[in-house]
Amino acid sequence: MAGRRDGLVLREKLQGSRRSRIAVAITLGILLGCALTLLYPGGLFSSDPPARLPHRPKSDLQIDSSSCESEERVNALKSDIASLSEKNVDLKKQVRELQEKLRMAEQGQDNAQKQFLVLGEQHKAGPFGTVKGLRTNPTVMPDESVNQRLAKLLEEVAIRKEIIVALANSNVKDMLEVWFTSIKKVGIPNYLVVALDNEIAELCQSNEVPMYKRDPDQDIDSIGKTGGNHAVSGLKFRILREFLQLGYSVLLSDVDIVYLQNPFDHLYRDSDVESMTDGHNNRTAYGYNDVFDEPGMGWARYAHTMRIWVYNSGFFYIRPTIPSIELLDRVAGRLSRETNSWDQAVFNEELFFPSHPGYEGLHAAKRTMDHYLFMNSKVLFKEVRKDADLSKLKPVIVHVNYHPDKLPRMKAVIEFYDNGKKDALQSFPDGSEW
Ligand SMILES: *[C@@H]1O[C@H](CO)[C@@H](O)[C@H](O)[C@H]1NC(C)=O
Numbered sequence: 001m002a003g004r005r006d007g008l009v010l011r012e013k014l015q016g017s018r019r020s021r022i023a024v025a026i027t028l029g030i031l032l033g034c035a036l037t038l039l040y041p042g043g044l045f046s047s048d049p050p051a052r053l054p055h056r057p058k059s060d061l062q063i064d065s066s067s068c069e070s071e072e073r074v075n076a077l078k079s080d081i082a083s084l085s086e087k088n089v090d091l092k093k094q095v096r097e098l099q100e101k102l103r104m105a106e107q108g109q110d111n112a113q114k115q116f117l118v119l120g121e122q123h124k125a126g127p128f129g130t131v132k133g134l135r136t137n138p139t140v141m142p143d144e145s146v147n148q149r150l151a152k153l154l155e156e157v158a159i160r161k162e163i164i165v166a167l168a169n170s171n172v173k174d175m176l177e178v179w180f181t182s183i184k185k186v187g188i189p190n191y192l193v194v195a196l197d198n199e200i201a202e203l204c205q206s207n208e209v210p211m212y213k214r215d216p217d218q219d220i221d222s223i224g225k226t227g228g229n230h231a232v233s234g235l236k237f238r239i240l241r242e243f244l245q246l247g248y249s250v251l252l253s254d255v256d257i258v259y260l261q262n263p264f265d266h267l268y269r270d271s272d273v274e275s276m277t278d279g280h281n282n283r284t285a286y287g288y289n290d291v292f293d294e295p296g297m298g299w300a301r302y303a304h305t306m307r308i309w310v311y312n313s314g315f316f317y318i319r320p321t322i323p324s325i326e327l328l329d330r331v332a333g334r335l336s337r338e339t340n341s342w343d344q345a346v347f348n349e350e351l352f353f354p355s356h357p358g359y360e361g362l363h364a365a366k367r368t369m370d371h372y373l374f375m376n377s378k379v380l381f382k383e384v385r386k387d388a389d390l391s392k393l394k395p396v397i398v399h400v401n402y403h404p405d406k407l408p409r410m411k412a413v414i415e416f417y418d419n420g421k422k423d424a425l426q427s428f429p430d431g432s433e434w
Helices: 001-012 016-039 071-119 148-157 170-186 198-206 221-226 229-245 283-285 297-298 322-337 344-352 377-385 406-417
Strands: 162-169 193-194 211-213 249-253 255-257 273-277 287-292 302-307 311-318 366-368 374-376 396-401
Touching: 148 193, 162 170, 162 229, 162 377, 170 193, 170 198, 170 406, 193 198, 193 344, 198 211, 198 366, 221 344, 229 249, 229 322, 229 344, 255 406, 273 374, 283 287, 287 297, 297 302, 311 344, 311 396, 374 377, 377 396, 377 406, 396 406
Parallel strands: 162 193, 162 249, 193 211, 273 366, 374 396
Antiparallel strands: 249 311, 255 396, 273 311, 287 302
């Protein structure tokens, strides 16, 4: 009986709309059966089982003429009906849940559909090994109304809609001089200093360095004048937005960086964000499987994790796309709300954390730059300077991000790579005193 009832339940799942009609029919059938049994105790059609009674549904509830003879049987039937209507409530709940799932699926489909309309035609997947996801997002339509003065300046300075941008206030004046001197020496014309105070503006003017001074009435400027490194970093993401809205790709650069080749000759331009890494070898720079060991779990003691050293938010190439601008907004928004957050940590979290309950991740494409061409100072001082072969390769840039004595190390990098002074890097320790 139980098995057959389950069969009914299954059928009703498939034909949810019929379930209430069936319940009504069952009740009617039972009542009619009882009435007829009382009226014709010997049986209506003595040779036929009551299964032929009119209105009897094709149900698993078989009522024979004797079933109403004892009160016991009636009670058993009543409890059957009760349990059926209980199942009915369960089914209603299940139907509601399914309807909810359907609605959510339809919403997801809506988003996918909208995206498809933006991206163009629908395609069939090609044969094995030939399919490739779209990695390069289209650039936004330039909007000059955002900042016409900057638009005009960029028209003059940028090349192929690309430009190196650095923010500077007078706290970093000495490094900025080494920075633009190295850029000039390589012969890179498309770069721009966003001057956050007058001293820097004057320094740039007297050295014929392309400079952009923001309008003083912009409220966030107060951060730029007095702010420490991290405050300026938050400002940087807001300022960058205008460049992207104007349709330019920006190679954002800190000033503790020495240029040895033109970086625009070494970009892939296939991602929203192409960034230098804080990693120091292939694994840490490009990602690896880091196995976490928990012996107490016995057979399953090894849990595999994905690791990658953070992207350096002081040197990255960002294309003017919707995901890129969304990234800048997310980072700037979080930095303004979370007073103790470090911009580089926020930048990486927004880039890499996947969507999960209560959170929608960013759909941005990213690329890690070659860690020997776009070299951080750990790679240079711990490895490259001690390796005869590696030290012959000329990096594109060196970022003195791992060391506090930035200025002397920057100058030493120039001596070593540009002026052929082979022992220029020798006097420095691998790391810094702590
Ligand atoms: C690191 O990766 C590069 C390219 O991705 C490869 O050419 C090189 O051999 C790798 N080095 C090591 C030590 O695995």
